[in-house]
Amino acid sequence: MNKNSIPHRIYLTEDQMPKQWYNLRADMDALPPLLNPGTGQPLKEEDLYPIFAKALAHQEMDAATRYVDIPEAVQDFYKMYRPSPLIRAYNLEKYLDTPAKIYYKFEGNNTSGSHKLNSAAAQAYYAKAEGLKGLTTETGAGQWGTALAEACSFFGLPLIVYMVKCSYEQKPFRKSVIQTFGADIIPSPSDTTEVGRAILKAHPDTTGSLGCAISEAVEKATSTEGYRYVLGSVLNQVLLHQSVIGLESMTALELIDEYPDVIVGCAGGGSNLGGLIAPFMRDKLTGKANPRIVAVEPASCPSMTRGRYAYDFCDTGRVTPLAKMYTLGCDFIPSANHAGGLRYHGMSPILSKLYHDGQMEAISVEQTKVFEAATTFAKQETILPAPESAHAIYGAMQEALKCKESGEAKTILFGLTGTGYFDMVAYQSFMDKKMQDYIPTDADLERGFSQLPKVED
Numbered sequence: 001m002n003k004n005s006i007p008h009r010i011y012l013t014e015d016q017m018p019k020q021w022y023n024l025r026a027d028m029d030a031l032p033p034l035l036n037p038g039t040g041q042p043l044k045e046e047d048l049y050p051i052f053a054k055a056l057a058h059q060e061m062d063a064a065t066r067y068v069d070i071p072e073a074v075q076d077f078y079k080m081y082r083p084s085p086l087i088r089a090y091n092l093e094k095y096l097d098t099p100a101k102i103y104y105k106f107e108g109n110n111t112s113g114s115h116k117l118n119s120a121a122a123q124a125y126y127a128k129a130e131g132l133k134g135l136t137t138e139t140g141a142g143q144w145g146t147a148l149a150e151a152c153s154f155f156g157l158p159l160i161v162y163m164v165k166c167s168y169e170q171k172p173f174r175k176s177v178i179q180t181f182g183a184d185i186i187p188s189p190s191d192t193t194e195v196g197r198a199i200l201k202a203h204p205d206t207t208g209s210l211g212c213a214i215s216e217a218v219e220k221a222t223s224t225e226g227y228r229y230v231l232g233s234v235l236n237q238v239l240l241h242q243s244v245i246g247l248e249s250m251t252a253l254e255l256i257d258e259y260p261d262v263i264v265g266c267a268g269g270g271s272n273l274g275g276l277i278a279p280f281m282r283d284k285l286t287g288k289a290n291p292r293i294v295a296v297e298p299a300s301c302p303s304m305t306r307g308r309y310a311y312d313f314c315d316t317g318r319v320t321p322l323a324k325m326y327t328l329g330c331d332f333i334p335s336a337n338h339a340g341g342l343r344y345h346g347m348s349p350i351l352s353k354l355y356h357d358g359q360m361e362a363i364s365v366e367q368t369k370v371f372e373a374a375t376t377f378a379k380q381e382t383i384l385p386a387p388e389s390a391h392a393i394y395g396a397m398q399e400a401l402k403c404k405e406s407g408e409a410k411t412i413l414f415g416l417t418g419t420g421y422f423d424m425v426a427y428q429s430f431m432d433k434k435m436q437d438y439i440p441t442d443a444d445l446e447r448g449f450s451q452l453p454k455v456e457d
């Protein structure tokens with residue numbers, strides 16, 4: 001194809017959409033196993049049955065199956081909002097005066113406003129297919145709670161969402177959207193669980209935290225007959241479902257005879273980035289290609305760039321299995337940052353291993369720079385990005401500016417994970433010049449590391 005005739009938006013037909021997810025672990029060296037927090041012994045698949053639906057527990061542990069069929073009902077669900085467009089950022093390129101070609105995969109075209117619906121659909125489907133009676137989860141910023149409420153209402157499954165109390169109060173319309181889809185939403189900490197009542201007794205004025213909401217959701221699921229718990233990021237199963245992002249991107253790039261030199265994504269728990277890079281990392285691990293891969297995280301919550309590669313809990317309540325990952329310690333509470341979806345102490349074990357093995361890079365960035373990039377992008381490309389997504393925009397712009405200096409016409413691909421309509425308080429504080437950058441000191445981080453569980457490995 002004539003490179004000058006590449007359209008702004010490259011859409012796949014329904015026939016070209018993936019019919020299988022790709023399991024990157026099949027092409028990686030083995031991950032360190034999940035450990036039982038009580039015994040310190042490696043977990044077996046059955047150990048996860050009380051928490052997760054069986055099919056999902058299987059996916060969590062399965063490192064052997066390279067391609068996993070996407071159930072037809074999930075494929076049909078995807079067709080309501082996918083394929084998502086791959087967009088050539090012609091106007092941003094012009095604005096930056098760069099010879100680089102910038103492409104982005106836009107996942108914000110659904111009501112949740114993010115990529116999270118890709119895994120929510122799969123998790124709700126498997127839970128319903130297994131005859132479960134309902135699901136519980138937590139949500140911080142609200143995107144995951146919305147996505148799961150959409151999927152559960154579609155597949156006919158009751159859902160209880162524990163929403164961190166301060167977000168519940170600050171984002172009343174998130175709550176209304178979740179309720180519109182029929183889910184129950186409870187501000188956390190609450191008096192509906194033992195752990196919630198204990199926290200309320202000790203700290204009556206607390207506004208909650210993600211770790212506390214996770215602990216409540218897990219307790220509710222394991223103490224209610226027929227209920228299971230679901231999580232929207234970090235887990236291997238979530239990265240598997242999100243591989244649909246990377247697979248679609250690769251097919252769309254093939255149609256225009258392109259291959260990325262650099263792939264950039266934001267990293268909170270690592271699910272969108274893990275999904276975006278999956279087939280490209282396959283090429284890298286099998287020696288077929290060698291793209292650079294860059295994770296961008298907030299300077300206020302720098303799990304890869306300043307964290308430790310160690311066994312840690314996935315929640316603050318210390319009830320989940322132990323995973324080996326880059327972590328700031330499960331007690332680390334990141335300072336206020338407007339990219340709620342990136343405020344997580346740990347990182348996907350898959351991405352953690354790839355980073356540890358030198359297969360990818362990571363940078364961290366202060367939020368004022370992120371909102372500068374977000375505003376520039378909105379004006380050039382007319383999409384109002386989520387603050388989380390704007391981390392990837394910042395990273396991609398940095399790469400494009402490097403190309404301007406070197407004169408190289410590299411191909412850059414980045415993940416635009418969502419839209420920012422519920423984040424206008426943050427945008428307003430940026431415009432009013434009231435936004436501040438919080439960067440933890442080494443001493444702050446040491447406090448988190450000192451609480452890491454002692455595990456022989």
Ligand SMILES: *Cc1c(COP(=O)(O)O)cnc(C)c1O
Binds near residue numbers: 233267341419
């Ligand atoms: C949740 C979220 C993220 C971060 O989660 P990952 O699991 O790291 O992908 C990024 N962008 C948006 C819009 C989100 O909602």
